[in-house]
Every structure is written in C-alpha cells, then in structure tokens.
Amino acid sequence: MSFLQEMEKYKDLDLPEFFSKIKDQDVLSALRKEKLNCYDYLTLLSPAAESHLEAMAQRARRMTIQNFGKVMQLFTPMYIANYCDNLCVYCGFNHDNVLERKQLTMAEVEAEAQKISETGLKHILILTGESQKYSSIEYILAAVQILKKFFTSISVEIYSLTEEEYVRAVQSGVDGMTMFQEVYDSSIYKELHLAGPKSIYEFRLDAPERACRAGMRNVNIGALLGLNDWRKEAFFTGVHADYLQHAYKDVEVAVSTPRMRPCAAGFSPRVIVNDVNLVQYITAYRIFMPRSGITLSSRESRMMRDHLVKLGVTKISGGVTTAVGGHTKGEDSSQFDISDTRSIEDMAQMLYSEGYQPVYKDWQGLY
C-alpha cells in the first residue's frame, strides 16, 4: 500500500468549489463533532473557518492539555553534514549553492553531543544534507553509536532510505525519523526538485511508511509552507498522518508545520502563509488528530512560539543552529536562517512561565 493510492481518492476534489460551499453552520457543525473525518478537517481549513479561529483555538488547547498534559517536549537539531546531491530550488544546501561543505568527524560529533547534553536534553535530532556519497548510512549510524552515550532518544532527518536501511537504523538505536514531503502537489514537486534522488516524488512520499514498517517509534511528516496553496498542503499532510496512524497503530505519528525562511538559495515563497493561516492549520489539525504530536521549529518568531505552545504544539526546539558543527563552532553555511534564537534554558523558563513543564527526556532508548 502507498499513500499515493489514498491521495487518488481525492483526485477529483476541487478545493475552491468545496470551500465556496462551506457556510458558518458547516464549520460549527464540524467543531461540535466528537471525531472528525477528513472532510470535517478540510472544513476547518476553509476560508470560512477563519472567523471561528477563537473557538478552534479553545478546543485545540483543551484537547492538547487533555491528551498530552501541561507539558512540552524539548529538542534540538544537530547538523552533522551539509553535502547534498539534490537541486531543490528553495534550499540553502542545494547542490549548486556555493557554500562551505562540511561533514563532522566522529570526534566532532562527540564534541557537539557533549555540548548539547550539557543543557539536560536527552532527545536529539541529527540532520545531514542529502548525499549518499558523503553521508552514507554507515557514516550516519556510526554517529548514532556516539550519540547513544549522551542521549536516550535519537531521531534522524536525512534522505529517504529503503525499508531495509530503516530497519538497520532502528536496530542501531534510531527511534524517530522526520521526513518532509515539502509539497504534496506532484507537479509543483517536479518543478522545484530539479535533480538528485529527491526528485523522485513517490520514493519520498512513501519513506515515512517504510519507516513505520521498519519499526520506527516516531515518524514526523510535514509540508514546507510557502511552496503551494497552504490549505491544500495542510489537508494532505493531515490525511497522510491519519493514513499512517490508521495503518501503523503503534507508531507515534506527528506533523511539523514549517514556514519558509530566508536561505542562501534566495528563493522567495510562492505563497505567503501568514500568522492567521498558521494558527488555523495547527488548531484544525489538533482537532482532527487529537493524539498526534505537533512539532514547532525555531523558524517561527519568539512571539509566535510563545503563543503557539498553548494551541496544540507538543514539541518545540531550543538552542538551534542549522549550521554543521554549529553547537561548538560559530555560525556559517547554515541551511536557513532561524528566527527564535533562544537557548534550551530560555525556552524552559518561557514554558514554566506559561504554565507548562519542559520535558527533557521522554523516552529511554532500549539499547
């Protein structure tokens, strides 16, 4: 089974027409439902639902506290390489961009891990550019062996693997994977991913499912907001999460809602996704998927993040650098500019002041 088949069910769905028929009453009715179906979710993503944002936010907050408690998982990303074979026109790591390419040695991985672990964090997300030549699975898993000394939960945000490779990753101690489809619209995908392995839409689309089959505990998906109509991308991200959660019940399926940030590629977003849109997306998704995690990165501003923690988010980053070796060395050659530069300690203080317990450790790796 592939999510492509699930997407087929919606091939005749005409979004503008669907949205044009949504009335206030439809939004209220979706909001009153105990369990929402995909069309109810789409109703909450409609332009008409924008005028019910406060009611959506109230319900999203209530449901998040009920299901997750007044707690917020903290994490930080660690970039270990930035070589990339792809030509994604919007990305700072894009093969044709002139920037210093680096890959951490194992000693440097250990130094970064040591530095990050001093914050108390026990969860780490490692990232590479997408180069199987420079950042081979062997290289990544060797880094994982070092990270296991410092962290109890290790996630990867790397190129799409085969199912067998995901199995190897799980057996090596990786318990989570993040894979952004970037854009679910396949024709836009092809326009933006000009070359490299990532240009194969289907292989990327099915990567989260291969990870689920391989026994990954946490699978985090998302669309990069700014490449296409956000309502359509939010809808398919939600449908994808629902599809994975239904098929792989033991996996914790989560979504991220990344908005495009300035980067070395100099690409301007095709679509502006404003703050109201982002709040509508996050609250609609929470109401549709009450038990699913929502991850919020440091792409968002301090002001937005302080408010979004109350509206459905369950996992938030701190102390972020998107440069290779950035935790121990200075900032250069980053993938994109972050907006909220607060440290883990600053984030913990903010969370406490908002009535949330920062969680540094929420899994004990069984290795």
Add this chain to the structure above:
Amino acid sequence: MEDLFTIGNTQLQSRLLIGTGKFSSNKDMPGAIEAAAAKIVTVALRRADSAYEAENILNYIPKTCILMPNTSGARTAEEAVRIAHMARAMGCGDWIKIEVISDNRYLLPDNQETIKATEILANEGFIVLPYMSPDLMSAKRLVDAGAAAVMPLGAPIGSNRGLQTIELLRILIDEIDLPIIVDAGIGRPSEAAAAMEMGAAGVLVNTAIATATDPATMAHAFNLAVQAGRSAYLAGLGRVMPSGAAASSPLTGFLRDGEVL
C-alpha cells in the same frame, strides 16, 4: 476496624493511586500527592532522568510513598520487561505497573502482551500491576501469571469519560480474587466514588488531577470521593426501586389462598 487491602505483601489503607504525567510542573506533584493521601504513585520510567537532578521526576515523589514505575512506551512484552529491568537497575524497587500499548490513537492496552510481561516479571519477583482492557478471561490469565492486582480501564487513558466499561468492570470485581483497581478514564470525583461503590479495591487517577486548574484541591476531592464510595460499599447500598410502584396485587398471593389463619 481498619479497612485495609493487600497488594503483594503490603497492606494499604489509601485506595487512591496517583499518576504523575501531565502536571504543569514537577513542583505541583508533592502537594497533590499529599492532598490525595495517596500511598502508591506511578511514574513513567521514560521520563525519569537521574542525570538531571533538578528536572528528575523521581525527586518529587514523597519518600513515604511506594514508587511504582510504569512501562509507558512499551509496545511489546519484551519492551515492557526491558523497561522494568531498567527501573529496577535505577533503584526504583520491585513494584511495576505494566502498560503495553501498540495503539497510539486511543492508547488501548494489548492484553496478550500484558499477560506475557506479567508472567515474566512476576517470576522475577516484581510486584506486578497490569493495566488492561476489561476482559474476564484476560484477567483470569493475569491472575494465573502472578499479577498482584488487576487494573482495568474505565475509558481510554486521558479521556475523562468515566466508567464506560461499567458492565465489564462489575464482572471483574465479582469474579477476580485480586484487588481490582480502575485505571484510566476517570474524569471526576463522582466517577471514582461510583467505582468504589461497585466494590473496586481502588482507583488510579492522573489526567483529572494533573490538568485541573488547582491540582491539589482536585486531589483532595478525589480522596474524599474514594473514601465516600468505599464507605458506601461497606455500608451496603440500599434497594433501588424499579420505575413504577410495587404491584398492589401480589402475584404470589394465590399461594396463601385458603390458608387457615
């Protein structure tokens, strides 16, 4: 006479067990546990971190309580057993609440894997309290596997929906010779009282207390409700009249027809 019940070899008075997830701060926990007069406190081992003292949840459990680590996050019996071993190695004692959940949407327990883990850990000397879906045959197998109590759900974890499984809970209370502790789903003190009135040995509450605006006051309310429900059970509930009055013409009057008075 004191109204005690026994789990393993421990005699207990407090029938309100407390969960520790979902509090807005670890610092809120001691006050809530005290207000609940709870003796058994469960903590997800996944959250415990002895390397970070200030944020280590274990440091916020009063020393007078029995610490009962739980295997939250385990998807199989094997994972539950490994987590229990880690708990023991961390010095958390021999009590263990088994949670084996491979359904992330409703967090329903996997009874089969729970029975397997119970048997392994009971044989290793753990005092095992398994969380389960209320099913009589599974409960019997948990007894045979060496469980110290059986903890059926009233409704899915965190749902605050009350005793949705009431008919099945009643059967377990009647038929299982171990303490039945209703775990999960209890959203308000009146529901805890209802479980106790039915004859449950105790209840385990987390979400309803931890996410209350004032957790300590809510914990106190649960304490009173559990005591009230238990007293009502011991006192013997009065007869509940069916709807409509009793028949004015007795249906068995004919049996006395012709009696010589």
